[in-house]
Amino acid sequence: xxxxxxxxxxxxxxxxxxxxxxxxxxxxxxxxxxxxxxxxxxxxxxxxxxxxxxxxxxxxxxxxxxxxxxxxxxxxxxxxxxxxxxxxxxxxxxxxxxxxxxxxxxxxxxxxxxxxxxxxxxxxxxxxxxxxxxxxxxxxxxxxxxxxxxxxxxxxxxxxxxxxxxxxxxxxxxxxxxxxxxxxxxxxxxxxxxxxxxxxxxxxxxxxxxxxxxxxxxxxxxxxxxxxxxxxxxxxxxxxxxxxxxxxxxxxxxxxxxxxxxxxxxxxxxxxxxxxxxxxxxx
Amino acid sequence: xxxxxxxxxxxxxxxxxxxxxxxxxxxxxxxxxxxxxxxxxxxxxxxxxxxxxxxxxxxxxxxxxxxxxxxxxxxxxxxxxxxxxxxxxxxxxxxxxxxxxxxxxxxxxxxxxxxxxxxxxxxxxxxxxxxxxxxxxxxxxxxxxxxxxxxxxxxxxxxxxxxxxxxxxxxxxxxxxxxxxxxxxxxxxxxxxxxxxxxxxxxxxxxxxxxxxxxxxxxxxxxxxxxxxxxx
Numbered sequence: 120x121x122x123x124x125x126x127x128x129x130x131x132x133x134x135x136x137x138x139x140x141x142x143x144x145x146x147x148x149x150x151x152x153x154x155x156x157x158x159x160x161x162x163x164x165x166x167x168x169x170x171x172x173x174x175x176x177x178x179x180x181x182x183x184x185x186x187x188x189x190x191x192x193x194x195x196x197x198x199x200x201x202x203x204x205x206x207x208x209x210x211x212x213x214x215x216x217x218x219x220x221x222x223x224x225x226x227x228x229x230x231x232x233x234x235x236x237x238x239x240x241x242x243x244x245x246x247x248x249x250x251x252x253x254x255x256x257x258x259x260x261x262x263x264x265x266x267x268x269x270x271x272x273x274x275x276x277x278x279x280x281x282x283x284x285x286x287x288x289x290x291x292x293x294x295x296x297x298x299x300x301x302x303x304x305x306x307x308x309x310x311x312x313x314x315x316x317x318x319x320x321x322x323x324x325x326x327x328x329x330x331x332x333x334x335x336x337x338x339x340x341x342x343x344x345x346x347x348x349x350x351x352x353x354x355x356x357x358x359x360x361x362x363x364x365x366x367x368x369x370x371x372x373x374x375x376x377x378x379x380x381x382x383x384x385x386x387x388x389x390x391x392x393x394x395x396x397x398x399x400x401x402x
Numbered sequence: 403x404x405x406x407x408x409x410x411x412x413x414x415x416x417x418x419x420x421x422x423x424x425x426x427x428x429x430x431x432x433x434x435x436x437x438x439x440x441x442x443x444x445x446x447x448x449x450x451x452x453x454x455x456x457x458x459x460x461x462x463x464x465x466x467x468x469x470x471x472x473x474x475x476x477x478x479x480x481x482x483x484x485x486x487x488x489x490x491x492x493x494x495x496x497x498x499x500x501x502x503x504x505x506x507x508x509x510x511x512x513x514x515x516x517x518x519x520x521x522x523x524x525x526x527x528x529x530x531x532x533x534x535x536x537x538x539x540x541x542x543x544x545x546x547x548x549x550x551x552x553x554x555x556x557x558x559x560x561x562x563x564x565x566x567x568x569x570x571x572x573x574x575x576x577x578x579x580x581x582x583x584x585x586x587x588x589x590x591x592x593x594x595x596x597x598x599x600x601x602x603x604x605x606x607x608x609x610x611x612x613x614x615x616x617x618x619x620x621x622x623x624x625x626x627x628x629x630x631x632x633x634x
Contacts, residue, residue, distance in 0.1 A: 296453035297501030297553040298472030344533035
């Protein structure tokens with residue numbers, strides 16, 4: 120009872136409501152694409168791209184742009200397109216390319232911040248960008264609206280391209296051979312992912328984005344057997360875990376990002392157990 | 403009568419290295435062509451080129467007799483991604499219709515009906531709601547064959563359709579392919595198995611150090627079987 124009172128008290132503050140709205144939307148978007156990414160063996164692209172976004176943010180901070188979205192989003196989209204361009208003639212393959220860009224961007228970003236930063240609390244700034252510790256609680260109304268609009272676009276795009284995304288994920292050569300324009304859909308997937316990651320940096324910071332992308336998808340894949348049910352379950356699970364994580368962190372004052380990820384881990388363990396039991400019963 | 407598929411002076415390779423030089427062959431409707439050759443002789447490269455996944459170094463591939471280049475159904479070898487893919491048989495078979503969709507986001511009733519019919523044709527109706535990753539190798543091949551049938555009514559390209567299957571299932575698979583061929587679908591099969599190629603195919607294309615193209619009878623008369631008969 121006491122908890123509920125405390126909760127309703129916190130909800131009178133707009134920043135708590137904003138955090139919840141943004142959290143739910145971002146986790147919904149990231150989980151939708153998560154299934155595709157995990158299956159395409161691109162689990163780590165979230166990590167790689169978020170480090171790129173971190174590097175871009177460092178540049179934006181140094182240049183002194185007030186709205187760093189203008190520089191962060193394009194750079195991240197370009198990198199996503201380059202990484203997902205799984206052409207046969209790419210010299211550096213998937214995981215190596217992701218690792219290279221990820222580490223490279225992280226190092227360059229930190230370097231730039233270190234050399235040019237005017238802030239007195241440098242390690243605090245870096246920590247905030249990496250773990251997103253409080254930025255979700257300091258969202259402005261404009262940022263919330265931006266997030267809502269972008270999320271709607273992502274969800275709509277996913278809905279309309281669902282069948283095509285399935286084809287491109289399951290068997291790219293077959294789709295291409297039978298006349299599907301796989302390059303375009305790969306491009307769309309890459310752009311959507313970049314948008315999600317830039318959005319999600321506010322929520323959990325760049326180190327933990329991978330968790331939002333892959334945990335719900337992996338959990339859903341333990342329990343369900345069709346692509347549609349896995350996608351739906353992943354979305355529901357992700358929204359549930361993020362809401363719970365945000366509420367817990369508000370109530371107990373824990374860091375938002377890591378709390379959400381902790382809840383995701385618990386959900387993953389539960390799903391694995393449920394999947395094992397259900398599988399055992401069927402056999 | 404024009405050929406469904408004509409390869410004219412085709413040179414294949416990648417990274418500028420040529421592995422096949424001046425390849426010429428034609429396939430007419432209803433034929434069953436088996437492409438044989440050692441590993442590395444360029445079988446897969448040839449297949450990718452026919453499917454339009456790769457550009458030939460020179461020469462051309464022409465389609466005719468009412469076949470357009472994206473109407474070639476394709477039974478690929480399984481990839482690692484597919485081994486643990488969470489999707490039901492119906493979902494996968496239906497995805498074969500995607501090529502015809504263009505920009506349209508959803509499948510039509512006819513396409514869904516077609517998927518159901520092809521599932522039935524492959525004798526896997528009882529598996530329609532099952533998850534692909536739980537099926538046996540032979541069942542998975544049937545699923546992919548049903549998907550390929552959704553993409554074409556005219557020509558199928560099979561890439562080592564029986565690799566990894568046990569002898570009994572292999573025979574069933576060859577039988578199934580033969581039935582489809584008798585129903586009027588042109589078959590191009592890539593195979594290691596020259597014995598079976600001679601048993602089922604109407605034409606043989608042997609690529610490697612020596613290139614041979616002709617009917618099965620010509621191939622046997624040419625001594626192709628005796629020189630390569632040991633390789634199975």
